[in-house]
Amino acid sequence: MPDPLRKMDDLVSALEELRLHVGPADLQVGDRKVNSQLYISLANACLRNRAALLYGGMGANKTTLVNLLGSAFTGLSFDEVENLMITGHPEQTEEKIVGFIDPRQWSCPPASSPDSSRSSPHPGSSIRPELSSSSFDEEADAIQVLWTPWARSRWKVINEINRFPSGKQNLFLELLQKRKVSYAGKTLDLGDTCYFATMNPDFSATYPLDEALLDRISISVPATQPDFLASLALAEREKEVWELAESLPYFAPEEFESLPGMVAAVSLDSQVELSIISLLRDFTLCERAPAFDKTQLSGGSKPSRGLCAGCHYFNNPEVCCWQVDEGLSDRVRQDLRSYTRAMALLLGLGGSGEMIEVLRAVAPYVIWHRVSPNRTMLERPPYYGARRLLYVKDLVEKSINRTLNERGEMNMIFAQAVDGDISPKDAMEKLSGYDDPIARLDYLKALERMV
Amino acid sequence: MKLKGFMDQAYGGKVRGKKRLDEKRGEFLLGFEDLAQRLKERPKRAEVEDLAPREADQIVDLIFSASPKDKREETIWGILTSLAAESLSEPLVIIPPRNFAGLELKGGMLILDGNALTSGPKVGASDGTGRAPASWTRAHHLGERMSGGRLIVLGGAGDYLGQEMDGGGIVCASCGDYAFRNMKGGWGVVKGDAGNYLGVGNSGGRVAVKGGAGARAGWLMRSGRIWVGKDTGDYMGLMMSGGEISTWGRAGARAGWRMKGGLITADGYGPETGAEKVGGRILRRKAD
Numbered sequence: 001m002p003d004p005l006r007k008m009d010d011l012v013s014a015l016e017e018l019r020l021h022v023g024p025a026d027l028q029v030g031d032r033k034v035n036s037q038l039y040i041s042l043a044n045a046c047l048r049n050r051a052a053l054l055y056g057g058m059g060a061n062k063t064t065l066v067n068l069l070g071s072a073f074t075g076l077s078f079d080e081v082e083n084l085m086i087t088g089h090p091e092q093t094e095e096k097i098v099g100f101i102d103p104r105q106w107s108c109p110p111a112s113s114p115d116s117s118r119s120s121p122h123p124g125s126s127i128r129p130e131l132s133s134s135s136f137d138e139e140a141d142a143i144q145v146l147w148t149p150w151a152r153s154r155w156k157v158i159n160e161i162n163r164f165p166s167g168k169q170n171l172f173l174e175l176l177q178k179r180k181v182s183y184a185g186k187t188l189d190l191g192d193t194c195y196f197a198t199m200n201p202d203f204s205a206t207y208p209l210d211e212a213l214l215d216r217i218s219i220s221v222p223a224t225q226p227d228f229l230a231s232l233a234l235a236e237r238e239k240e241v242w243e244l245a246e247s248l249p250y251f252a253p254e255e256f257e258s259l260p261g262m263v264a265a266v267s268l269d270s271q272v273e274l275s276i277i278s279l280l281r282d283f284t285l286c287e288r289a290p291a292f293d294k295t296q297l298s299g300g301s302k303p304s305r306g307l308c309a310g311c312h313y314f315n316n317p318e319v320c321c322w323q324v325d326e327g328l329s330d331r332v333r334q335d336l337r338s339y340t341r342a343m344a345l346l347l348g349l350g351g352s353g354e355m356i357e358v359l360r361a362v363a364p365y366v367i368w369h370r371v372s373p374n375r376t377m378l379e380r381p382p383y384y385g386a387r388r389l390l391y392v393k394d395l396v397e398k399s400i401n402r403t404l405n406e407r408g409e410m411n412m413i414f415a416q417a418v419d420g421d422i423s424p425k426d427a428m429e430k431l432s433g434y435d436d437p438i439a440r441l442d443y444l445k446a447l448e449r450m451v
Numbered sequence: 452m453k454l455k456g457f458m459d460q461a462y463g464g465k466v467r468g469k470k471r472l473d474e475k476r477g478e479f480l481l482g483f484e485d486l487a488q489r490l491k492e493r494p495k496r497a498e499v500e501d502l503a504p505r506e507a508d509q510i511v512d513l514i515f516s517a518s519p520k521d522k523r524e525e526t527i528w529g530i531l532t533s534l535a536a537e538s539l540s541e542p543l544v545i546i547p548p549r550n551f552a553g554l555e556l557k558g559g560m561l562i563l564d565g566n567a568l569t570s571g572p573k574v575g576a577s578d579g580t581g582r583a584p585a586s587w588t589r590a591h592h593l594g595e596r597m598s599g600g601r602l603i604v605l606g607g608a609g610d611y612l613g614q615e616m617d618g619g620g621i622v623c624a625s626c627g628d629y630a631f632r633n634m635k636g637g638w639g640v641v642k643g644d645a646g647n648y649l650g651v652g653n654s655g656g657r658v659a660v661k662g663g664a665g666a667r668a669g670w671l672m673r674s675g676r677i678w679v680g681k682d683t684g685d686y687m688g689l690m691m692s693g694g695e696i697s698t699w700g701r702a703g704a705r706a707g708w709r710m711k712g713g714l715i716t717a718d719g720y721g722p723e724t725g726a727e728k729v730g731g732r733i734l735r736r737k738a739d
Binding site: 270381408414415416418419 | 457458460461463
C-alpha cells in the first residue's frame with residue numbers, strides 16, 4: 001500500500017545523504033528543528049495552485065532543490081525537469097513561455113474542413129475586418145496553438161522571476177489568478193499545479209515584483225549559502241547532481257495526487273483559526289483608513305508617510321498596525337490555513353497545542369514578502385535594516401501571544417454578545433475598557449450594528 | 452457551533468484577564484519626551500530601565516537632547532544619567548548638571564560640571580571658602596538614593612545632595628541644605644562648606660566636610676560619622692542617638708541638645724551645650 005509520507009521522509013533522508021541539500025535546521029516547529037527551505041518547498045509540493053518563492057543569492061541551491069523535488073514528485077529525470085523550467089530575462093517572450101501558433105496548420109489543411117479559405121488563411125491576414133464576431137470565434141477555434149512543455153506541466157518552475165520585466169510579470173499574475181493561460185484566443189486549463197519561483201536580491205538587471213503578484217505568491221523562504229558544516233558535507237559530493245538525482249525515491253503518480261487530499265484531512269483547531277483571523281486583523285486594521293482597512297490606503301497615505309502621527313497606537317510596540325504599511329488580504333488567511341496543515345502533515349503534528357506551534361513557525365514565511373516594515377523600527381538592532389523576516393516573525397509572535405492570552409476575556413464578551421447571552425449594549429460597555437485595536441475597531445463596530 | 456463554543460474551544464476554558472498593551476525595553480523611542488509620555492506619574496527605575504535604549508550611547512543622546520520640564524521628567528532624566536554611567540566604561544561627564552542627576556546610581560562614575568547654567572537657583576557671591584562663584588548655579592537632589600559608583604560635582608551641589616544614599620561615594624566642592632539626609636551607607640566628601648541640616652537622620656555612612664557646616668548638623672543621627680573641618684552652626688547633634696560628630700572648629704549654641712547617645716567632639720562650644728542631654732558624650736578637644 002503506498003505511503004506518501006514515508007516516501008517523503010525517505011526523500012528528505014536521501015537528499016541529505018546524497019549531499020544534494022544540506023541546509024541548516026533553521027525552522028523550529030515546537031520541539032523539532034528542520035530546514036526551512038526544504039520543508040517549505042515540500043509543503044508547497046503537497047498543495048496545489050499555491051506558489052512558493054525561494055529567495056536568495058546565487059548558488060544557494062534554490063533552483064536545483066526545486067528541480068530535484070520536481071524529479072522525485074513527477075517521476076521525470078532531473079534533466080527533463082530542468083528543461084521544463086523557464087528562466088527570466090528581459091528578452092523572454094510570451095511565445096517561449098506558454099506557446100505559439102502551430103505553423104504546420106497552414107501547410108497541412110485538415111481534410112475535414114469544407115472551406116479551404118478558412119482552414120488555410122493567408123499568414124498575416126488571420127484577423128479580417130469584414131469577418132463578424134461569430135466568424136472570428138470560428139476562425140480562432142480553427143487556430144492550433146502549440147503549448148510549451150512548461151505550460152502543460154503540473155510542476156511549474158519560474159527561475160529568476162525578478163529578471164522578467166514588469167510587463168511580462170503580468171503573465172504570471174494572470175496565470176496564478178485564473179489557473180489558465182490564453183494565447184491567440186485559445187485557452188489552456190492548467191489544472192492542479194505546483195508553482196515554484198526563485199528570486200535573487202536586487203541585483204542590476206532585475207525588476208521589482210509587482211505588489212499584486214507578490215500577494216499571489218503564497219509563501220516565501222530565504223535560501224542561504226551553506227554554512228561551515230554544510231560546506232564540509234558538500235565537499236564529500238563527488239558525482240554530478242543529475243547522477244545523484246537518479247538515486248532519489250520517486251513518487252508514483254497516485255501518491256503525488258493523493259497529497260492534497262491528505263493535507264485537506266488535517267483539521268485546524270479553534271485556537272489556530274482564531275489566531276489566524278486575529279493575526280490578519282492585527283495587520284489590516286487601521287483607525288485612520290477607510291472602513292478601518294489598511295488595504296484601502298493609497299500610495300501617499302501610509303504609516304511610513306506619517307499617517308499614524310499622533311494616533312493612539314503609534315509607537316506602541318505591542319501593536320502591529322503602524323509597524324507595516326500594508327494590510328493582509330484574504331488570500332493570506334487561505335495560505336496560512338493551507339501551509340499550517342501541510343507542515344503539520346509533513347512533521348506528523350496535530351496534537352493539542354502542536355498546531356499553534358506550526359502556525360507560529362509558518363506564518364512569518366507567508367507574510368514577510370507581502371509587507372513593508374516601518375523603516376525606523378527595522379533599522380534598529382537586532383534587525384539592522386536587513387532582517388525583515390525576523391521582524392515579521394516578532395510581530396507574528398506578539399499577535400498570537402496576545403490573542404491566546406490578553407484577548408481571552410474580550411473575545412468571550414464579544415462571543416456572548418453575538419450568541420445573545422448578554423445584550424450588545426452591556427458588551428459594548430465592557431469592551432470599551434479594552435485598549436485593543438480588534439476590540440475597538442472590529443468588535444465595538446459590529447455590536448453597534450447589532451444595536 | 453455558536454461563537455462562544457468556538458472561543459471556549461480556542462481557550463480551553465482558561466481565559467486570562469485583560470492587560471494593557473505592554474511596552475518593552477529597547478523598542479522604538481522618538482526622544483526623551485516620548486519616553487516620558489510612556490511612563491506613569493511616579494516612574495520607578497525599573498520602569499525607566501525597561502523602556503530605555505540598550506546602548507549606552509543612545510542613552511547619552513537622550514540625556515543631552517532632553518529638556519525636563521517638571522519634577523517627574525527630572526527624575527526620569529536622573530535615572531537615565533545613572534543608567535548611562537553604569538553602562539559606560541569611562542566616566543560620564545554631564546554639562547550642565549540638572550536636578551536628580553545620578554538618581555539611584557548603582558555603579559560607574561558620573562562627573563557633573565557645575566560651571567554651566569543649570570535648572571537650580573543661583574547662589575550668592577563666592578565668599579572664598581570654597582563656595583561656588585556667582586555665575587554658578589546649583590542642581591538639587593544629586594546622587595539621591597545612590598547605592599554604588601562615584602559622583603563628582605565639580606561645582607557646588609544644591610540641596611539634598613546624596614539624600615538616602617546607601618553606598619558609593621560623592622565628592623563635591625560645596626553643598627546646600629539637607630546634604631546626606633537619611634544616609635544609610637557610602638561616603639561623601641565636601642571640599643568647601645556644607646549648608647544647614649547636614650546628615651539629618653543618618654543611620655550609617657561617613658561624611659567629611661573640609662569647610663564649615665550650617666545649623667543642626669547630625670540632627671536625629673542614629674549611626675555613622677560626620678567630620679567637619681571648621682566651625683558648625685547651632686544645634687549640632689540635636690536629639691542624636693548614635694554615631695559620631697567631630698568638628699575641628701567651634702560648635703554653635705546648644706550642641707548636643709536632648710541627645711540620647713553617640714559622641715560629639717569639638718574645639719569649643721557655644722552656650723547651653725548638652726542642655727537636656729539624656730545620654731551620649733560631648734568632648735572638648737585639647738588645645739595643642
